[in-house]
Amino acid sequence: MPAAQLQGGFAGPVIIAEEYPVNLSGAFSRLEIADAEGNIYSYDNAEGTGTYYPGMLVQTYEFDDLTVDLRLIFGSDRTALVRTEITNKTEEPMELTLRWKGDMYSNYGDEYTLMENSLESTEDGVQVNFREVRSTWSYLMTDEVKFNVRHDIPVETTAGGDTYVTTAVDPVALDAGAAFTTWSAESYTFTAEEAEEEKALAADMLANGETCFQESADRWNGYLATIEKDDTQVGKQYKKAAVKAIETMMTNYKSAAGDLLHGGVVPSMSYMWFIGLWAWDSWKQVVGMAKYNPDAAIENVRSIFDYQIQEDDEVRPQDAGAIIDCIFYNKGPERGGDGGNWNERNSKPPLAAWAVYNAYIESGDTEFLEEMYPKLVAYHNWWYTNRDVDGNGVAExxxxxxxxxxxxxxxxxxxxxxxxxxxxxxxxxxxxxxxxxxxxxxxxxxxxxxxxxxxxxxxxxxxxxxxxxxxxxxNQESVDLNSYLYAEKGFLKAMAEELGLEEDAAKYEEEAAALRDYINTYMYDEETGFYYDLQINEDGSEKKLLVNRGKGCEGWLPLWAKVADQEQADQVVEKMMDEECFNLTVPLPVTSKDNDMFEADKYWRGPVWLDQAMYGIEGMKNYGYDAEAKELVEKMFQNAEGLLGDGPIRENYNPLTGEGLHTKNFSWSAACFYLMYENVLAGDGTTCQTGIE
Known part of the structure; x- marks a missing residue:
């Protein structure tokens, strides 16, 4: 039974105040039904159920004489469409009055700052008007933003203060056993231009509701076909986890808005600081999405590369080629914006070529590959001009x-x-x-x-x-960074071959050979059988292998990139399977249990992060440890709290207890769970480079 405050309506909406999720209401539009005598149907007297299907919310209420069925989908990237069906269960005709009631919150944040939004009746429903508020760290709004609820039947609305009532002008006459269907559209828009465009789209949805619902079902069935096509004996619980992963990624997908010129997947709608696009989050989510929605994956790639630094950049021309850390609805002050979350202090690990190549493989879009190749080359080169202090071809x-x-x-x-x-x-x-x-x-x-x-x-x-x-x-050459760069050379070589650029392909193969020799010579410790970062002085003449800082997930990246030789890989896998190191309740934490800095619940000092765990799994498969890889993946799925049940996918997990940690509904965890399902539990593959074996 839905909670009392949600009976007859759906939660929220949560609106995006440019960079922050904000609850506009507990339930903005709740259906009230009255009989011919004016008696209100109390939902407490009905048997109610609330169900979430992929892409659709459903509430059903069984009264003695009525069935009320409410269904919500997204009809566009700005509008939710609600289908309301009321069925007369009796053998007598009946007449009903329909009303939609709601209220809105008028403050935000811990200090309850006033939003000063207001309600306005419209000819087909109700509108929320907003005022300009530029609170950098909690709420960003302009007076162009609107929230509209529109109905397909004649209605009259009275609005006052923070509440409103919309009443159907004509009573609903239901013959015995007959059903009545009505539609409403809820739209949130950022600009006046968007508002006009969405008004027309909403009108079309209201006139063609069944078509919209069918299109939504077809779209979601297409996503899920990647799971359902599996004909192996994979447990149903694993399939459900894979469905949850797709739902998580698509729920966190946000269309272009403000300074975000293309759509992309945010880390999580469940955490206020995560409503932007981070580069390395995006690369993982792109690889996951590419298998079931390659168009959205390609869109996400473009969103990040929209802000690749160019040679004539007004702020940092010295960083030409770089991809910046994260982008948001508003640029930072250095670029004339008033956002606080946009970050150009750093880049993120070089996984862009991995994302692009996997998106290409799934889409077959050669034009996309041609578009991205020179951009990837520029980014790859940036690491060696701006992050290689001693110029030895090994980055920091x-x-x-x-x-x-x-x-x-x-x-x-x-x-x-x-x-x-x-x-x-x-x-x-x-x-x-x-x-x-x-x-x-x-x-x-x-x-x-x-x-x-x-x-x-x-x-x-x-x-x-x-x-x-x-x-x-x-002052350290990191083994993960240089493994990523080695893998990138493999991806770039494969792309160059696809595009007929043989000289480029030969160049990347030659560079990769030198980098592989360096990593295996200087970053591998024979005594402990593991890879570590390498401490250097400024000119690179002095080196110290940082075995003393303990084993971490960076040590298996050479296996993912195919840098290690078989003997080295055997030693690394031995540590990965060791129950005193990495083979814990949830296996493959970012820090080994025997590391004196290990803390099981402290962000990057001990929990299991699914991206690094997936790289470890794929690295094991690269060296013939398929059975061990599957064993660890099954252990992850079984022991990660809530994954096989109703719990949300978490940002990371306690490796000792399985407890879900930090943010809920986390996108890259979802992407990696999905990829491990596809490539390990239900199939046999990896996302790794194949250009250099």
């Missing part, structure tokens, strides 16, 4: 030249050195470098290091041929 994580990376005095003024140059804030750059790795607080980036012979994490300047600072790096 770091940060951009950015105001946030300088020191300031108590008056907010820049602190300058003796030459008049801004003083670098090393801790800020190290923070950016950790963000650039994607592993925000991983032990390997601890400023203090670990042990008496560890100088800790230091910052170096990267300069161009003219001696200008073009970026910063930290």
């Amino acid at each position: 994580y770091g940060g951009m030249v950015h105001d946030s990376h300088y020191q300031y005095d108590e008056n907010g003024e820049l602190v300058l050195d003796e030459n008049g140059n801004p003083m670098v804030d090393a801790e800020a750059v190290i923070e950016a470098a950790a963000w650039e790795s994607g592993m925000d607080n991983a032990p390997r980036f601890d400023v203090s290091g670990n042990g008496p012979d560890d100088v800790g994490t230091l910052v170096y300047e990267v300069k161009n041929d003219e001696g200008q600072v073009v970026g910063y790096t930290i």
